[in-house]
Amino acid sequence: xxxxxxxxxxxxxxxxxxxxxxxxxxxxxxxxxxxxxxxxxxxxxxxxxxxxxxxxxxxxxxxxxxxxxxxxxxxxxxxxxxxxxxxxxxxxxxxxxxxxxxxxxxxxxxxxxxxxxxxxxxxxxxxxxxxxxxxxxxxxxxxxxxxxxxxxx
Amino acid sequence: xxxxxxxxxxxxxxxxxxxxxxxxxxxxxxxxxxxxxxxxxxxxxxxxxxxxxxxxxxxxxxxxxxxxxxxxxxxxxxxxxxxxxxxxxxxxxxxxxxxxxxxxxxxxxxxxxxxxxxxxxxxxxxxxxxxxxxxxxxxxxxxxxxxxxxxxxxxxxxxxxxxxxxxxxxxxxxxxxxxxxxxxxxxxxxxxxxxxxxxxxxxxxxxxxxxxxxxxxxxxxxxxxxxxxxxxxxxxxxxxxxxxxxxxxxxxxxxxxxxxxxxxxxxxxxxxxxxxxxxxxxxxxxxxxxxxxxxxxx
Ligand SMILES: Nc1ncnc2c1ncn2[C@@H]1O[C@H](COP(=O)(O)OP(=O)(O)OP(=O)(O)O)[C@@H](O)[C@H]1O
Ligand SMILES: [Mg+2]
Ligand SMILES: [Zn+2]
Numbered sequence: 001x002x003x004x005x006x007x008x009x010x011x012x013x014x015x016x017x018x019x020x021x022x023x024x025x026x027x028x029x030x031x032x033x034x035x036x037x038x039x040x041x042x043x044x045x046x047x048x049x050x051x052x053x054x055x056x057x058x059x060x061x062x063x064x065x066x067x068x069x070x071x072x073x074x075x076x077x078x079x080x081x082x083x084x085x086x087x088x089x090x091x092x093x094x095x096x097x098x099x100x101x102x103x104x105x106x107x108x109x110x111x112x113x114x115x116x117x118x119x120x121x122x123x124x125x126x127x128x129x130x131x132x133x134x135x136x137x138x139x140x141x142x143x144x145x146x147x148x149x150x151x152x153x
Numbered sequence: 154x155x156x157x158x159x160x161x162x163x164x165x166x167x168x169x170x171x172x173x174x175x176x177x178x179x180x181x182x183x184x185x186x187x188x189x190x191x192x193x194x195x196x197x198x199x200x201x202x203x204x205x206x207x208x209x210x211x212x213x214x215x216x217x218x219x220x221x222x223x224x225x226x227x228x229x230x231x232x233x234x235x236x237x238x239x240x241x242x243x244x245x246x247x248x249x250x251x252x253x254x255x256x257x258x259x260x261x262x263x264x265x266x267x268x269x270x271x272x273x274x275x276x277x278x279x280x281x282x283x284x285x286x287x288x289x290x291x292x293x294x295x296x297x298x299x300x301x302x303x304x305x306x307x308x309x310x311x312x313x314x315x316x317x318x319x320x321x322x323x324x325x326x327x328x329x330x331x332x333x334x335x336x337x338x339x340x341x342x343x344x345x346x347x348x349x350x351x352x353x354x355x356x357x358x359x360x361x362x363x364x365x366x367x368x369x370x371x372x373x374x375x376x377x378x379x380x381x382x383x384x385x386x387x388x389x390x391x392x393x394x395x396x397x398x399x400x401x402x403x404x405x406x407x408x409x410x411x412x413x414x415x416x417x418x419x420x421x422x423x424x425x426x427x428x429x430x431x432x433x434x435x436x437x438x439x440x441x442x443x444x445x446x447x448x449x450x451x
Contacts, residue, residue: 113257115255115257116257116258117236117254117256117257118258122262123235124237124262138258140257140258140279141280142257143342
């Protein structure tokens with residue numbers, strides 16, 4: 001009887017970013033945030049529903065030759081608050097950071113209120129404060145509590 | 154620079170000071186030249202004759218002038234100008250702007266582009282702080298606000314005046330009672346918010362029990378558009394109608410308020426009862442708006 005392979009090997013990346021500890025099923029939303037919606041030149045590997053020592057199942061996204069901008073990390077934090085961003089340099093984890101949801105979100109999510117002034121052609125960005133009740137629109141006072149991923153701009 | 158955008162931004166002391174100022178104005182104690190040489194820019198992006206007239210009248214009584222942009226049809230809005238640009242331009246002509254706009258949050262946006270104070274005269278289903286101050290003022294004319302049972306009746310789901318009044322009342326020691334037709338109840342998150350701010354909220358289902366235990370009954374309009382057909386509208390409207398018969402069991406000091414215009418919610422026979430205060434409430438628009446105009450331009 002031969003041993004099953006320990007894990008499915010994804011070839012290591014030389015330089016780039018590994019986004020680890022994404023809640024299972026959210027990897028595609030992470031890709032959307034990164035603007036990766038269809039064929040892309042970047043070398044990319046996605047693992048979804050893999051066993052995680054920390055909590056049940058998780059997703060992982062690995063992208064070669066890309067480091068994330070703050071706006072991207074802020075958006076990822078909204079859907080993957082436990083995510084770890086690993087920067088890989090020369091095959092090694094060069095830096096590891098958690099993510100943090102900022103207190104104020106500028107132009108990050110779209111207001112769910114169709115009557116909100118932020119959903120018009122005015123020269124402004126949406127503005128939300130992060131509260132324990134949800135994301136609070138500072139223009140119209142509505143709360144965004146459900147499907148936050150679907151409202152990320 | 155002081156903007157008047159939402160009643161939620163008022164501290165209790167601000168509210169009381171404003172109501173005191175309005176009372177002095179009501180008694181004739183004000184300077185008729187206080188806002189001489191001042192110009193109010195009246196930007197109404199949707200029709201609201203009364204609110205507009207009462208702001209213009211208030212400005213005139215303080216010696217000031219008002220300018221407006223004419224109807225929305227004739228203005229630059231039809232050419233596609235943004236509210237941001239309109240506000241930027243008009244704030245160069247006027248000393249304050251009073252804004253009515255169909256979109257929620259429009260007044261807050263205006264503050265970002267205006268170089269003069271902005272007064273929100275209603276933004277969509279959002280805020281309308283001067284109406285709320287008028288409501289509080291009318292209550293206070295009849296009795297101290299503290300210690301009252303205030304009932305909100307009608308469309309408590311979409312009715313912004315009822316929500317704003319409820320929030321303002323959390324500054325006082327009151328009990329809020331609600332009675333609304335099915336599907337027009339006050340949203341649970343609003344009720345939760347009110348309770349978190351320390352007021353007791355009692356939800357009623359029986360109109361007589363509701364009406365007989367109040368000091369203030371705040372009636373709002375039930376809009377026909379919310380119902381699938383006229384028959385179901387009339388069925389609901391008639392069972393929530395305020396009549397002299399209903400009020401015969403009410404507390405003696407109880408007052409009935411309505412932001413107007415009313416349709417079928419209050420029987421015209423109620424007008425003659427001492428409980429009826431909605432026309433007085435409408436008149437109170439002038440001293441309150443005079444106090445607000447002085448607050449931002451004085
Ligand atoms: N060169 C590389 N190419 C691709 N993936 C890598 C590379 N180096 C590390 N990783 C991946 O990056 C993640 C973080 O690596 P690390 O060695 O820090 O693991 P860890 O100790 O489990 O970290 P954590 O405590 O954050 O879970 C892992 O998912 C690992 O598989
Ligand atoms: Mg690990
Ligand atoms: Zn909004």
